[in-house]
Amino acid sequence: MAAGRLTAWLSRSSGLGRGGMIGGRVTLALDPLALRRLGRERTVVLVTGTNGKTTTSLMLTRALETLAEVAANSDGANMPDGVLAALTARPDAPYAVLEVDETYLPWVADQVRPAVLVLLNLSRDQLDRVGEVRATERDLRAAIGTLPGTVVVANCDDVLVTSAASAAAKAVWVSAGCRWTGDSTACPRCEGRVATHDRHWSCGCGLARPEPGWTLDGEFVRTPGGRQVDLDLRLPGEVNRANAALALAAAHRLGVPPHTAAARLRTITDIGGRYRTIRRSRHSVRLMLAKNPAGWVETLRVLDEDTPVVVAVNAQEADGRDLSWLWDVHFERLRGRPVVVTGERGADLSVRLCYAEVAHWAEPDPVTAIDTLPPGAVELVANYTAFRELVGRLPGG
Structure with a gap:
């Protein structure tokens, strides 16, 4: 022990984890x-x-x-x-x-x-x-x-x-x-x-x-x-x-x-950064985590209507290398709002959104993706390692 x-x-002190x-x-x-x-x-x-x-x-x-x-x-x-x-x-x-x-x-x-x-x-x-x-x-x-x-x-x-x-x-x-x-x-x-x-x-x-x-x-x-x-x-x-x-x-x-x-x-307001709202420059960003089709069903339901969305997807070991789950998510619910695609596997997500007829644009860096949106509220949804990275990079995350 x-x-x-x-x-x-030692791991914490050296910043390794x-x-x-x-x-x-x-x-x-x-x-x-x-x-x-x-x-x-x-x-x-x-x-x-x-x-x-x-x-x-x-x-x-x-x-x-x-x-x-x-x-x-x-x-x-x-x-x-x-x-x-x-x-x-x-x-x-x-x-x-x-x-x-x-x-x-x-x-x-x-x-x-x-x-x-x-x-x-x-x-x-x-x-x-x-x-x-x-x-x-x-x-x-x-x-x-x-x-x-x-x-x-x-x-x-x-x-x-x-x-x-x-x-x-x-x-x-x-x-x-x-x-x-x-x-x-x-x-x-x-x-x-x-x-x-x-x-x-x-x-x-x-x-x-x-x-x-x-x-x-x-x-x-x-x-x-x-x-x-x-x-x-x-x-x-x-x-x-x-x-x-x-x-x-x-x-x-x-x-x-x-x-x-x-x-x-009732004392719980966020779960390891999830659901927390932080300020970044001109934006108020709410952080959300979604890792699989069932999780996405619930996440899409709690997104504020008409609010711009940044979606970040990685496929590291902790996320699962197989991204076939993207095709089980009803991304059609994102139609009609500004959507920015980012993360290591943003191209895979972009293809899925094209088939869902969701207008969007791509920005490789997740934090820069937020900055491309007009001032105001932003919903940021990421899978596991993308979320972890973003929480570490955003002020107050």
């Missing part, structure tokens, strides 16, 4: 059982899914801080190295809230044996790294079946999530909505057609939407006792209200009253 902390400090990954990597190299040792004697909550892990984890952390100190990988380092670094940083914290990449969830869960597992959503993401989403669902289902002491809090409106969470000995079902259905038109169990009506869905093999105990209804969450909790979040969009509903259900399971948890959630 000391060696890992020292390595992390935040230290979360390399610190955990060193600790695991010296002690392969370190994660199991550091997870002992704590109440551990794991949060996984394709989108919303960082947001939901921060919400849960804020809620559980009303009980005691919480160890959390709030920097988004959600692979085993980052998870271990978070536990190492706060070895005496009685609670831990850890977001985990869905690919690594089975191994991490086996090590720490969580009290609660929050399963948000499942959709295609970084096909070259993660693989096909149905294989991910099968792996999660198998892992959940080996956790008899874990309560799984799951979004029952998501077909793939329900299939995986049905293996749990104890499940808490939350109706949080699911706009992206492109990966669940066929049943993950039998490949039969999934029939849907509003939020209800079913397959002839018997897999069907469970009755939820918690329900998101606009700005309110209805609890199992029939009470309504007003969210009144400072984060935009239905997707963040969905994350909040799942966070409330998980926090309640660990002893935090829903109204107390909701009050803590």
Whole structure:
């Protein structure tokens, strides 16, 4: 642990990185059982899914801080190295809230044996790294079946999530909505057609939407006792209200009253720079992150109408090298407003926008792209590494 902390400090001090990954990597190299040792004697909550892990984890952390100190990988380092670094940083914290990449969830869960597992959503993401989403669902289902002491809090409106969470000995079902259905038109169990009506869905093999105990209804969450909790979040969009509903259900399971948890959630104004508005010269720039088709569905819905948009796309290892997901995003929603394309793979995005009949122009440098627009508000949407770069370069980001 000391060696890992020292390595992390050296990484931060030399400006090479935040230290979360390399610190955990060193600790695991010296002690392969370190994660199991550091997870002992704590109440551990794991949060996984394709989108919303960082947001939901921060919400849960804020809620559980009303009980005691919480160890959390709030920097988004959600692979085993980052998870271990978070536990190492706060070895005496009685609670831990850890977001985990869905690919690594089975191994991490086996090590720490969580009290609660929050399963948000499942959709295609970084096909070259993660693989096909149905294989991910099968792996999660198998892992959940080996956790008899874990309560799984799951979004029952998501077909793939329900299939995986049905293996749990104890499940808490939350109706949080699911706009992206492109990966669940066929049943993950039998490949039969999934029939849907509003939020209800079913397959002839018997897999069907469970009755939820918690329900998101606009700005309110209805609890199992029939009470309504007003969210009144400072984060935009239905997707963040969905994350909040799942966070409330998980926090309640660990002893935090829903109204107390909701009050803590209202203190959150941005997630690692996302949704933050900063000033740059003549512009007011709102920073948004979108990494895959399901995430883009939600991001496009919260963009202010008629406001110019800068879209930045990279394809580094952390983003996924495969950009085929661009063709699953309904960029047609950007028609009729000024759009600037930028990032390392701006040319790929430009081709997609041409087919979507979205008028735009290209500017290789993301910061210069902002300056090409008229004074006023700007929406800036970027995928992972492009977003990280921009947050580092923009003042106040």
